[in-house]
Amino acid sequence: MKEKELNRYLYQKAYLIRRAEAAIRADYASDKMKTPMHMSTGGEAIAAGVCQALRPQDQILGTYRSHGIYLAKTSETDAFFAEMYGKATGVAKGKGGSMHLTAVDHGLICTSAIVGTTIPVAVGAAYANKMQKNGKVVAVFFGDGAVDEGVFWESLNSACVMKLPVLFVYEDNGLAVHVPAEQRHGYKSIIEIVRQFNCNVFSSETTDPEAVYNLALQAIGAMNKYQQPSFLRLAYYRYLEHVGTNEDFNSGYRDRAEFERWRKADPVELQRKKLGKWFSEGEITAIERTIDEQVEGSIKRADEAQFSQPQALYEDVLA
Amino acid sequence: MKEKELNRYLYQKAYLIRRAEAAIRADYASDKMKTPMHMSTGGEAIAAGVCQALRPQDQILGTYRSHGIYLAKTSETDAFFAEMYGKATGVAKGKGGSMHLTAVDHGLICTSAIVGTTIPVAVGAAYANKMQKNGKVVAVFFGDGAVDEGVFWESLNSACVMKLPVLFVYEDNGLAVHVPAEQRHGYKSIIEIVRQFNCNVFSSETTDPEAVYNLALQAIGAMNKYQQPSFLRLAYYRYLEHVGTNEDFNSGYRDRAEFERWRKADPVELQRKKLGKWFSEGEITAIERTIDEQVEGSIKRADEAQFSQPQALYEDVLA
Amino acid sequence: MSRLMSYREALNEAMAQEMRRDPRVFVYGIDVADHKRTFMSSKGLVEEFGLDRCFSTPLAEDAMTGFGLGAAIAGMRPIHVHMRVDFLLLGLNQLVNMIATQRYGSGGRFAVPMVIRAIIGRGWGQSFQHSKTLQSWFAHIPGLKVVMPSTPRDAKGMLVAAIRDDNPVIFIEHRWLYDVVGEVPEHSDEIRLDGAKVIHPGSDITVVATSWMNVEAVKAAEILKKRGVGVEVVDVRSISPFDCQTIIDSVQRTRHCIVADNDWTHCGFSAEVAATVYEACMGQLRAPIRRIGFAPTPCPCARPLENEFYPNAVSIIRAVEAMLKLSETDLSHEDFYSYENKFKGPF
């Protein structure tokens, strides 16, 4: 892919995430979206970069904080917003909400609100792909809290011993809710530990979507070359509160100054600046307007859509 | 302690374990001991060496394969054999059997038949000791299968981050039931991984109880000095089948030749030879006779003892 | 001396007083010591007792459950807190294979004084992974005590009793109850862990309720009282040991029984209540027992579906009317205040 095109795609993904979440923030107080929101804002480089490195048929799984990967993988907003508003037209007909996004046709298998739970699911999907020899890559996104859980270690170990094509994407914001990693991790460096496994390890603090993209490509390449999983650590700063749509710098567990530092390398702005190399300001604005309109249109349709009928409660329990 | 005395103690422990299990093997076919036996035979150096390094008030926990540590920590055989025979005089009045040994007065907290389950219990006991400032050391024994389980990693991580005085004793026989470690471990070396934690790491392939003792002392010393857990890997060879009292070299998953190699450095014989430096053959035989008599007496009393009364079934459920 | 306080404050006071009384008591769990302090139920504990006795842990429910067992055997009295009972699913191996059996398996040589506080209840479209209750699961296992207090007074008294009890106690708290206010004594008096209680008297029908369903049942009883229907509400409080006698006594008077359990019905606690009442009241019941619970589905997110999923005072009123063959009460002027508003967004 040409650099120009690539960077436009990356910006479209990053901007879409930022824009969609801004829209959620704008309307959340109206109480129409009755679902707990865990915002991706600040982490757009990871979702955009990794998903750009994946092909349409490749698969991803995430957490309750997965607006970003849903939008980056699907570029779809109708079913997305409908799910936020709890409507019948939502990805899960309103049954899942913000924390349970699926998009099977786009390769998003599932996301989950129990920490760590999609990690082994990704390993199983990777096994299925290997058996079916379909060449699909599975990437699973999880946080620095998830590695506290035993299931991370079981899954990592199993994937390594079974030599499965799975990409572990460690989204490191240094916090689990309000507890910093130092208070939860009995070690200095997770990547030094994972290096001891039969696993390719990559790590970066970049907020540049293109840098993430390149690292993800490397990680996938190593996975295929060495026939073993890859582990990709990517640091980022969570701009908003753990759950909810507000800032929380006044609650005492972290400092606005830290935010300001990260804000200087904001992934969306950074990517926008880079576009200047190939696009005029007008062209960039046009790209943004298209996305703005997409988001606004989707929200309007979501708002106007019907809720599922009461009997839908009883449907989809069993096949 | 004088070297002579130390070595006598170590031999007494190792010989007691070997002798007690020989007695179990001799009578198991009679079906009087209706409890699944997982034998320690071959691993006597670990139980004897580590327990010798602990003080009476120190605490231990183990697995279903814990005859060795029970005998090494308590030197007691009456309640032990009574439990094997299921009698009211057993450590758990016959309710626990071979896999559930406790000896609170001697510091054996518990053993468990679910792989990995006593590891976090040890961490909690270490926390209690730290809070009570009683200086007790907790040692938990587990196998190379237990580290497959997430709870091992959760416990290791938690103990390291909480800086707890706990000694992890990794009894490495390279097998979980019949599955070799290579088929279960997605890494080359567990000790290189654990080294990345805030934990002191020690490792040895010795079958010499004295060498184990010295290593355990070092591990405990480091634990106290650096105020963080220690991890002690000790290799050994399981002489008998996974569960049961027989050899199983004809079942195809391992080779008698391997056994023969380890047998040359048999921990009990090795320790016996060393005693020659301080004791005459007659003195050694006298030590052995005392233990033989202890074991025989305990078995006789166990065999003659009563089973718990039927209503005992309903007792001890709640305090 | 009693004062008015919320359920949340009552829990807090129980822990604080017991921690003052007994240095062996400590509180731990994911996020218990952060600035939100488990919906403020552990407020002030870090300040008064320090981070050694009130601390947040790594995200490791399995190990942290076993940790409590070890600490209990080694002489402490831990209180393990789960923000959601759903997270306790990660600790069930320790709970069932270890904690529930260790006293038995040691022939009674040691006890396991440990409290596991688990929060349940509706939130804000939190859907199927943050909405379970599971009291029938815990109660099914010998060696565990299971309680679900529904008033501030019981919250305090039963938590005090649970902390002092030498057995593992699962203490289940519905978050909508947190803002319920009631009289609570200043002293730390224990309230027994094995007693049901009549919380609203009536002579026509018995509604046996658990946890939040008591609030709904009392509301239903108050509305029906206005038309002369006497609904007796029995708060089960203790799921195990289960005090069936209080319930049986009530049903033998009213001869009608509805079980309103804050859970699914199939193989749930409501089945145990029904089976027990039927057995004791053979030939005395005027109608089959009605069991009310969650819809037999995972909990959905969207509000209209969520409203269908959860039973409430109206479901109880309609069930009472059907059982007593009464016409439907006009509820159009009733005010069904929802405590949910206190837990408004995002979680």
Next chain:
Amino acid sequence: MSRLMSYREALNEAMAQEMRRDPRVFVYGIDVADHKRTFMSSKGLVEEFGLDRCFSTPLAEDAMTGFGLGAAIAGMRPIHVHMRVDFLLLGLNQLVNMIATQRYGSGGRFAVPMVIRAIIGRGWGQSFQHSKTLQSWFAHIPGLKVVMPSTPRDAKGMLVAAIRDDNPVIFIEHRWLYDVVGEVPEHSDEIRLDGAKVIHPGSDITVVATSWMNVEAVKAAEILKKRGVGVEVVDVRSISPFDCQTIIDSVQRTRHCIVADNDWTHCGFSAEVAATVYEACMGQLRAPIRRIGFAPTPCPCARPLENEFYPNAVSIIRAVEAMLKLSETDLSHEDFYSYENKFKGPF
């Protein structure tokens, strides 16, 4: 064409035939591929289908449960085997929070075709960590199917049906049944996963039994038949969905009901059966339903205590006599053969 084969062989044949028919089916779990092959139930599978389709895993029940979910969503049909249902306690988070909810949570966009085989049953003094059953736990959760076949024919037909079913199915096998021999068809015909079955006709009393308790109940029925007492044994087979109609039909004829569940009774499946039967048979029962199950204690090791813990044919006979007000049958000449002898020592 039917042949005689053991329950163990029937399970094995079901898996082998389905693996031949459908390349998406694979079998995995701790030790399934070692030389003991899960009590030989997976015999020959490695040889015929290779280690890709029948493999042992690391000891990681939690991850390996989620692994099955991932493989199922991604197009395979996994069979996860647990040597003991007790080990599944480590996988409950995945089972309940994930597997049971994923179809619902995707608005029905995908299915989860997965079988979890879990072995239960008495061994050789294995005590409290290797003796649970837990069917009421699984059945309590919407989104899971739960079956407990008790004959070789059902073992095969229901395992075939479970493998072909697009839902997660918990398949619970009592190890003493492994050596029971019976007629099994050669073809891989499905047996429905939602049907109870009368396995011994009788007109005086209904015994509703699960799993191994059917063997005990039939033995009891045969002994009582000799003195003219007609015991109808209904094998529940399916715990969820639960076919209560077959049971109700039987009880409406016999007007007496005993539930013999292979589990504890408090909040167990026997409570669900009793509550359901009472409701449907109001006024028709001649005596309160009797629930028979494990003693309300952890399972002890020593044989005399273990014998007290487990109910058997004699417990059923005595319960029938008490309910029908009969004198005690002289059992001194009866031969209560125990299948346990086939599982002799050490585990």
